[in-house]
Amino acid sequence: MNEIRSVCIAGAGAIGSLFAGHLGTLVRAKVLARREEHAARLREEGLTVSGKSQLHVDIEAATNPAELGDVDLVIIATKATAVEATAKTLSGHFPSATIMTVQNGLGCEEVVAKYGDWPIISSVTFMSGVRHSDVHVEYELDTATWMGPWAGGTATYADVEQVAALINRSGLKAKAFADLRPAQWSKLLFNSSVNSIGAITNLPHVKAFAAQNGNADLGHLVHAMMDEGKQIAAAQGIELYEDPWEMNVKAVSHGSTGDEDYAHVFSMLEDVRNERATEVDWLTGAVVREAARLGVPAPIHETLYRLVKAKELSWQQGQPH
Amino acid sequence: MRVCIVGCGAIGSLFAAYLAQRDDVEVWAYDLDQAHVDAINASGLRLSGEGNVHSQPKASTNPADIPPCDFGIVATKTLHTRAAIEATAGVFPDGAVCSVQNGVGNEEIIAEYVPRVIRGTTFPAGRIVEPGHVQQDTGGKTWMGPFEPKSASMEEIRRLAAALTESGMETLAMEDSRGAQWTKLIFNAATNPIGALTRLPHGVACDQPKVRALISQLVAEGAAVAEAQGITLDSDPDALVDHAREVAYNHKASMLQDALAQRRTEVAALNGGIVEFGRQYDVPTPMNEAIWALIEGLEHSWSLDRG
Numbered sequence: 001m002n003e004i005r006s007v008c009i010a011g012a013g014a015i016g017s018l019f020a021g022h023l024g025t026l027v028r029a030k031v032l033a034r035r036e037e038h039a040a041r042l043r044e045e046g047l048t049v050s051g052k053s054q055l056h057v058d059i060e061a062a063t064n065p066a067e068l069g070d071v072d073l074v075i076i077a078t079k080a081t082a083v084e085a086t087a088k089t090l091s092g093h094f095p096s097a098t099i100m101t102v103q104n105g106l107g108c109e110e111v112v113a114k115y116g117d118w119p120i121i122s123s124v125t126f127m128s129g130v131r132h133s134d135v136h137v138e139y140e141l142d143t144a145t146w147m148g149p150w151a152g153g154t155a156t157y158a159d160v161e162q163v164a165a166l167i168n169r170s171g172l173k174a175k176a177f178a179d180l181r182p183a184q185w186s187k188l189l190f191n192s193s194v195n196s197i198g199a200i201t202n203l204p205h206v207k208a209f210a211a212q213n214g215n216a217d218l219g220h221l222v223h224a225m226m227d228e229g230k231q232i233a234a235a236q237g238i239e240l241y242e243d244p245w246e247m248n249v250k251a252v253s254h255g256s257t258g259d260e261d262y263a264h265v266f267s268m269l270e271d272v273r274n275e276r277a278t279e280v281d282w283l284t285g286a287v288v289r290e291a292a293r294l295g296v297p298a299p300i301h302e303t304l305y306r307l308v309k310a311k312e313l314s315w316q317q318g319q320p321h
Numbered sequence: 322m323r324v325c326i327v328g329c330g331a332i333g334s335l336f337a338a339y340l341a342q343r344d345d346v347e348v349w350a351y352d353l354d355q356a357h358v359d360a361i362n363a364s365g366l367r368l369s370g371e372g373n374v375h376s377q378p379k380a381s382t383n384p385a386d387i388p389p390c391d392f393g394i395v396a397t398k399t400l401h402t403r404a405a406i407e408a409t410a411g412v413f414p415d416g417a418v419c420s421v422q423n424g425v426g427n428e429e430i431i432a433e434y435v436p437r438v439i440r441g442t443t444f445p446a447g448r449i450v451e452p453g454h455v456q457q458d459t460g461g462k463t464w465m466g467p468f469e470p471k472s473a474s475m476e477e478i479r480r481l482a483a484a485l486t487e488s489g490m491e492t493l494a495m496e497d498s499r500g501a502q503w504t505k506l507i508f509n510a511a512t513n514p515i516g517a518l519t520r521l522p523h524g525v526a527c528d529q530p531k532v533r534a535l536i537s538q539l540v541a542e543g544a545a546v547a548e549a550q551g552i553t554l555d556s557d558p559d560a561l562v563d564h565a566r567e568v569a570y571n572h573k574a575s576m577l578q579d580a581l582a583q584r585r586t587e588v589a590a591l592n593g594g595i596v597e598f599g600r601q602y603d604v605p606t607p608m609n610e611a612i613w614a615l616i617e618g619l620e621h622s623w624s625l626d627r628g
Contacts, residue, residue, distance in 0.1 A: 200518050201618030208621055216593060218621075221614035224607065299538070303611050306531045310519035313529065319520045320581060 001098045001119060001159045004166050006071040008032055008094065010086050012042070014129035015102060016077030017137035021049035022170035024057030030068045031061040032089070038134045039063050051129070051138035053171050065093040073163060074099045076112065079267075080282040083108045091115040098159055102145065104191055104267070105282030106184070106290070109150045119155035121163060122180050123147035124187045127172065144173035148180025182241040189229035190244040192283040193222055194251075195268040196304040199278060200311065205264040210249045222248060225300045229287055235294045268308070275315040280308040322484060325349040325390040325412050327405050328397030329357065329380065331447040332421060334455040336394050338366045339488040341376035346484055348378035349387045351409055358382050360453030370447065372457035374489070384409045392481050393418035394441075395431060399590035402427045410434040417473035419465055419481065424590025425506055425598065428468040438468035439478055442502040445490070462491050466498025499547075500555045507543035507558040510591040511536045512565070514612045516577035517586065518619065524570030527562065535608075536562055542606045543595045549602035576616070583623040588616040 006028035009020040020029050024047065031047075033039040042061035049055045062068050074094050078086050080103040090099075090112075100121040101108045109120050126143035147164060149155040160176045167174035177183055194209060197218065203209070212219035226244045233240055251264070271278040284305040291298035322345060326337040329352035341348040350366075352358055361380040368374040381387055390412050397405045399422050406418070419439035420427040432438045444461025463485065465478050475494065482494035495501070515526050515536060526532045540558045547554055565572070579586045592613040599606035 197615065197618065200615050202622040203618050203625070206621075206625065208618060215596070216589070216613045216617040218614050218618045221611050221618075224610070299607050300611050303535060303538075303608050306529075306535045307515075307518050307615070310515070310521055310526060310529055310532045313525070314520040317521070317525060319522070319525075 001155070001162065002072045002096060004072045004162065006030065007073040007075065008065075008068055008071040008097070010074060010076045010090065011078030011082065012038065012134075013077065013079070014131040014137055015125060015127070016075065017047060017131060018049065018127060018129045018139055018172065019075050019077060019102075019167075020059060021047045021055060021057055021137065022053065022172045023166065024059060025055055026166060026170050028071075029057060029059055030071060031059050032065055032068060032086075033061055033063055036063050041134045045135045048136045049139055050132075050136065051140055052142045053139045055171075065090060068093075070094055070096050073097060074118070076101050076103070076108070079103065080105055080108055080279045081277050084111050087112045087115040094118070098155055098163070100147065100163060101150075103282065104279050105188055106286035107282050109152060113153060118153075119159060120150040120153040121147050121155050121160055122150045122184060124180070124184050126187075142173060144175050146175050146177060146180060146183045148177040148183075151181075181238050185229075185233045185238050186240045186242040186244055186247070188283065188286065189226055189233065189240070190247045192229060192287045192301065193225040193244065193304075194248060195266045196280060196284040196308050197222060197225070198266040199268040199272045199280070200304065200307050202269065202272075204269065205251055205266060207252050210252045221300070225304070228298055228300050232287060232291045232294060232296050232298060235296045236290070272311060277312060278308060280305060280312075284308065322392065322480070323347040323349070323388065323390045324392045324394065324481075324484075325351055325387055325409065325416075326378070327351050327393055327395040327409050327418075328401065329354075329361075330396065330398075331449050331455055332443065332445070333394070333396030334366055334449070335368065335372065335445055335447055335457060336396060336421065336485070336490065337361075337378045338368045338372070338374045338376050338455070339490045340484065341366065341378040342374060343484065343488050346488070348376075349390065349412075350378045350380040351382070351384060351387060351405075351412075352380065353382055354452070355382055356452040357449070360451075364453060367454045368447075368457050369450070369454065370456040370458060371445075371460050372447075372489070384412055387412045389414055390416050392416055392477075393435065395420045395422060395427065397422065399424050399427055399587045400585055402430045406431050406434045417477045417481070419473075421463060422590070423506075423509060423587050425502065425594035426590050429470075432468065432471040436471075437473040437477070438471050439465050439473045439481070440468040440498050440502060441465045442498060442505050444505070462493060464493050464495055464498045464501035466495040466501075497552075499550070499552045503543070503547040503552050504555040504558055504561070506591065506594060507540055507547065507554070508561045508565075510543055510595055510609060510612075511539035511558065512562060513574040513576035514586075514588060514592060514616050516574035517580040518612075518615055520577065520580075522571045522573055522577075524566045524572075527566040533562075539592075539608050539612065542599070542604075542609050546595055546599045546602060546604045546606065549604045550598065580619060585620055586616055588613055592616070
């Protein structure tokens with residue numbers, strides 16, 4: 001890929017805004033927004049980052065990619081549910097660009113590849129931010145974004161290293177992997193379990209997710225579901241980078257006393273509470289599809305996947321919650 | 322014959338009201354709901370809807386008021402089985418006590434407190450309209466048979482069943498009533514929690530092929546546990562699921578009603594019962610286990626401050 005002199009962020013939610021703000025301190029930063037009002041405010045006021053970073057950059061923004069010209073790197077930072085629509089918009093534009101996806105779960109790269117022959121970098125991000133307005137994001141969790149070349153395309157490890165180096169210089173954290181799958185699957189199995197269970201039980205990420213005392217304690221289910229997922233990773237030769245169960249135990253032991261509930265509200269639970277389509281097809285559903293492809297049984301993932309899909313239907317039908 | 326209904330909610334009231342029509346049966350109703358008890362004592366117990374009965378059982382919130390009884394019929398929610406039978410054990414110094422509750426595991430608890438136990442399963446359903454007045458929504462049979470480890474005699478079981486049948490509640494005395502109990506258990510465990518977790522009425526849930534498949538898989542696990550115990554099911558629970566779709570498309574399962582009201586559910590006696598009997602008989606039940614944990618998780622969520 002070219003030396004990166006310009007980037008375009010497609011989808012400036014919290015994660016997209018963090019990329020745009022930080023990368024904008026080093027290279028020309030553009031934002032492809034969905035709403036014209038959002039693009040206009042970015043053009044007029046630029047983008048402010050507070051929290052773990054303090055910065056302000058100018059942004060070139062538009063809702064039509066034709067107005068943005070070519071770039072060297074496009075980062076698609078929408079939710080998984082919006083990737084198809086975004087990729088359709090990008091089709092025929094940014095001929096020199098490498099595209100990086102940062103969605104949860106599996107399957108977004110395949111969707112992007114349907115709309116152009118850009119080299120594609122896969123990534124998973126653990127950083128988080130709070131979006132205060134269209135032009136202000138707070139950098140909250142300064143954990144890394146992991147990235148690697150998507151096996152189905154032409155991006156190379158050297159491309160990934162160049163992007164990771166740029167992200168690190170900009171003040172965010174990134175780590176390049178020759179094979180992202182061990183890291184991607186660690187996060188996938190973590191999310192496919194805790195997100196779907198949270199969505200069905202209406203529970204944020206509290207201690208109950210790691211409790212394994214009583215017969216019906218939720219930890220047993222989380223553990224069994226993750227063990228099931230590990231079999232599916234193992235069946236395709238993936239050695240996990242991190243144990244999802246340990247990620248879960250660690251996540252619920254946050255807090256000053258070590259036994260406080262760490263009540264992170266999963267994105268899927270937020271979606272359920274707001275009656276929006278969830279990312280279950282890319283998380284739990286992705287594990288179910290991989291299991292079927294590999295001929296490995298996945299009854300617990302299937303159960304949770306079906307329950308979340310049914311729950312989405314309940315508000316489409318106007319059932320009380 | 323003297324009979325005490327232990328737990329006089331909707332189901333208990335059906336039994337109490339029908340039986341109390343008979344001159345040869347003295348019916349006592351034990352319940353903690355003072356308003357319901359007072360209304361029954363003041364102006365009797367009235368059934369409307371499917372049933373049209375007005376009779377006069379004696380009711381009390383205090384077990385010490387109740388004389389020794391020949392029979393007990395326990396009709397509390399499964400969550401309250403132990404507390405209810407512990408409180409009323411003195412009413413049955415030589416009595417035979419029958420559970421007509423949902424799920425499995427109730428007879429085992431009752432047997433810790435009384436001399437002889439009857440295994441019952443009942444289909445009629447209803448709801449309390451106001452103190453002293455219950456609407457009967459559906460009719461249907463009741464099955465009674467021995468609870469083998471500590472059973473009443475068949476003669477006793479037949480006597481209670483006959484009294485009920487003659488009072489208008491068709492009741493069958495059987496040498497083995499486990500088939501009826503497990504058929505209803507498997508049906509309830511496969512359908513009730515799906516409603517509670519997804520918020521979908523029964524028919525809508527059944528119309529989703531993937532949800533319908535999930536119900537069938539839950540049924541299959543329960544049927545395997547029944548088979549391992551040598552129980553022959555009365556009918557195919559999967560066929561009951563389809564039948565319920567026909568006759569009760571918009572029905573909100575009782576567990577869904579519990580979830581909407583944020584009341585504790587009977588999941589431990591339903592999916593939990595299938596899981597525990599599965600463990601005893603070495604039959605894996607991963608999906609029922611998952612459902613049990615999810616419902617317990619949902620109940621836990623009601624205790625958290627949403628902030």
